[in-house]
Amino acid sequence: MQRRKFLRNAGAGGAAVAASTALAAPAIAQSMPELKWRLASSFPKSLDTLYGAGEVFAKYIQEMTDNRFQIRVFASGEIVPGLQVLDAVQNGTIEMGHSAGTYYFGKEPALAIDTALPFGTNARQQEAWMRWGGGRELINEVYKDYNIHSMPCGNTGAQMGGWFRKEIKTLDDMKGLKFRIAGIAGLICAKLGAVPQQIAGGEIYPALEKGTIDAAEWVGPYDDQKLGFNKIAPYYMYPGWWEGGPQTSAYVNLAKWNELPNSYKRIIEAAAANANTWMVSKYDAENPKALRELVTGGTKLLPWPTPIMEAAFAASNEIYADLSAKSPKFKKVYDNWRPFRNEEVLWFRVAEGSFDTFMARMSAANKL
Numbered sequence: 001m002q003r004r005k006f007l008r009n010a011g012a013g014g015a016a017v018a019a020s021t022a023l024a025a026p027a028i029a030q031s032m033p034e035l036k037w038r039l040a041s042s043f044p045k046s047l048d049t050l051y052g053a054g055e056v057f058a059k060y061i062q063e064m065t066d067n068r069f070q071i072r073v074f075a076s077g078e079i080v081p082g083l084q085v086l087d088a089v090q091n092g093t094i095e096m097g098h099s100a101g102t103y104y105f106g107k108e109p110a111l112a113i114d115t116a117l118p119f120g121t122n123a124r125q126q127e128a129w130m131r132w133g134g135g136r137e138l139i140n141e142v143y144k145d146y147n148i149h150s151m152p153c154g155n156t157g158a159q160m161g162g163w164f165r166k167e168i169k170t171l172d173d174m175k176g177l178k179f180r181i182a183g184i185a186g187l188i189c190a191k192l193g194a195v196p197q198q199i200a201g202g203e204i205y206p207a208l209e210k211g212t213i214d215a216a217e218w219v220g221p222y223d224d225q226k227l228g229f230n231k232i233a234p235y236y237m238y239p240g241w242w243e244g245g246p247q248t249s250a251y252v253n254l255a256k257w258n259e260l261p262n263s264y265k266r267i268i269e270a271a272a273a274n275a276n277t278w279m280v281s282k283y284d285a286e287n288p289k290a291l292r293e294l295v296t297g298g299t300k301l302l303p304w305p306t307p308i309m310e311a312a313f314a315a316s317n318e319i320y321a322d323l324s325a326k327s328p329k330f331k332k333v334y335d336n337w338r339p340f341r342n343e344e345v346l347w348f349r350v351a352e353g354s355f356d357t358f359m360a361r362m363s364a365a366n367k368l
Contacts, residue, residue: 039096042082044202053154054098060271082200097251102183109330116246123245125344149257153250153272154279159240162217163233180216185242191315221290
C-alpha cells in the first residue's frame with residue numbers, strides 16, 4: 001500500500017520518524033485484516049449484468065484493500081439455490097449474498113419494498129428514497145430480524161412486461177394464465193385471474209419450453225434475449241408495471257458485519273454504490289440494441305392494454321391495504337414509502353416526464 005511505502009521511506013529520515021513508523025505499522029495491519037469470504041448470487045452466470053454486479057462489487061472491495069479482503073462469488077445453484085440466498089446468509093452458511101428482497105416476500109411482505117412495488121418508483125426515485133427518505137434505515141430494521149445487514153447493489157431500471165405464447169388483449173386473456181412472476185406482483189396477477197409461478201431465472205426457459213408455464217417475465221431485452229424466451233413466446237409486452245425500478249441488494253451476515261473494522265464497512269458500502277450505478281447504466285446501454293434485434297427477428301412488441309393496467313393498479317392498492325392490515329412491518333415501511341413515491345411522481349411529471357414525452361414524440365416522428 002502507498003501508506004506503508006510512505007511510512008517506510010519516512011523512517012529512513014531519522015530516529016523520531018522511525019519510532020513513529022514502528023508504532024503506526026502494526027495499527028495499519030490491525031485495521032486491515034486478511035479476510036476470505038464467499039458471496040452467493042441469486043443469478044446465473046449467463047446474465048452478465050445481474051450476476052456481474054456481484055463480481056463488480058467483489059472486485060472493488062479486493063482492489064481497495066490491496067487484496068486483503070477477498071470475496072469469491074458463486075452463481076445461483078453453486079452453493080445454494082437462487083431463492084435461498086437470504087437463508088444462507090442468515091444462518092451463516094455464507095458471509096454475503098447478492099439477491100432481491102422481493103424473492104422473500106413470503107417471509108415478510110416488507111422485504112418486497114427493498115426491490116420494488118408494482119406501480120412504484122423508477123430507479124432514480126428508489127435510490128432517492130433509500131438515501132434521503134429513510135428507506136435504508138427502515139429496510140435494515142426488517143433485515144435485522146434475519147441476521148442481515150443490507151444495502152442497494154444494483155438496479156435494472158424499468159423492466160419489460162414479459163413473454164407470452166398468445167397475445168394478451170383483454171382481462172379474459174389473463175384468466176388461467178400460468179405466468180412466471182414473483183412476489184406481490186404475483187398476488188396482483190392472481191386477482192386478475194392468472195396463476196402466478198415463482199421460478200428462479202435459470203429455470204424459466206425449461207419451464208416455458210415444456211409448457212409448465214404459459215408466459216414469463218424476467219428483466220428486459222438484453223437479458224431476455226440471452227435466455228432465449230423469444231424462441232418460444234413471440235409476444236413481448238411492455239411495460240413491466242410491477243417493477244419500474246427494481247433494486248438488487250447485497251446482504252452481509254449481521255454478526256460478520258459487526259466484526260468488520262470501520263474501514264472495511266465503508267469500502268463495502270462504496271463497492272455496493274459503485275455496483276448500483278454500474279448495473280443500471282449497463283442495462284441502459286445494452287437494452288436498445290437487444291430490443292431492435294428482437295423485433296427485427298420477429299418478436300411482436302405490444303403495450304399492455306390500458307384496461308388491464310388500470311385493473312392491476314386498482315388491485316395493487318387493495319393488496320397494499322390488506323398487507324398493511326396484516327403486517328405491521330409492511331405498514332411501517334409502506335407508510336413512509338408511499339408519500340415519498342407520490343411526491344417523486346409529481347416532480348417527475350413536471351420536468352423529467354415532460355422532457356421524455358417531447359423526446360419520444362420527436363423520435364416517433366423521426367426527427368432525432
